[in-house]
Amino acid sequence: LVLPTKFTIAGRTYELVPFLKKGESSVKSYTMMERAEELCANLGQRDSTFILDYQAEIPVKYRGKLILVFTGWLNPSNLQVVACLLWGGDRWRQSWLDGGDKCVRLVRRRI
Numbered sequence: 001l002v003l004p005t006k007f008t009i010a011g012r013t014y015e016l017v018p019f020l021k022k023g024e025s026s027v028k029s030y031t032m033m034e035r036a037e038e039l040c041a042n043l044g045q046r047d048s049t050f051i052l053d054y055q056a057e058i059p060v061k062y063r064g065k066l067i068l069v070f071t072g073w074l075n076p077s078n079l080q081v082v083a084c085l086l087w088g089g090d091r092w093r094q095s096w097l098d099g100g101d102k103c104v105r106l107v108r109r110r111i
Contacts, residue, residue, distance in 0.1 A: 016105035036071040041108035044072030
């Protein structure tokens with residue numbers, strides 16, 4: 001799966017960051033959160049909502065292929081679950097995720 005790793009939303013540039021290490025097929029959310037910190041890719045609700053507000057600018061190629069994760073936004077009822085954006089057939093939707101696999105990418109803001 002070869003997709004662009006950088007995209008621009010309303011003038012802000014983001015990049016997609018893989019977090020799986022060699023030989024891993026998936027990890028739980030707490031591992032994903034640790035790696036997001038290490039990779040400076042632990043964006044939260046503000047960026048997630050911003051991207052969702054301008055979702056028409058998310059590359060069409062990502063639809064149904066990638067889940068965008070925001071480890072800085074935790075589910076208030078379960079702090080082991082992180083926010084994500086996923087393609088829902090007709091638009092991007094905010095949801096919750098408790099782990100990640102090869103289709104999941106951390107989102108990092110480029111400066």
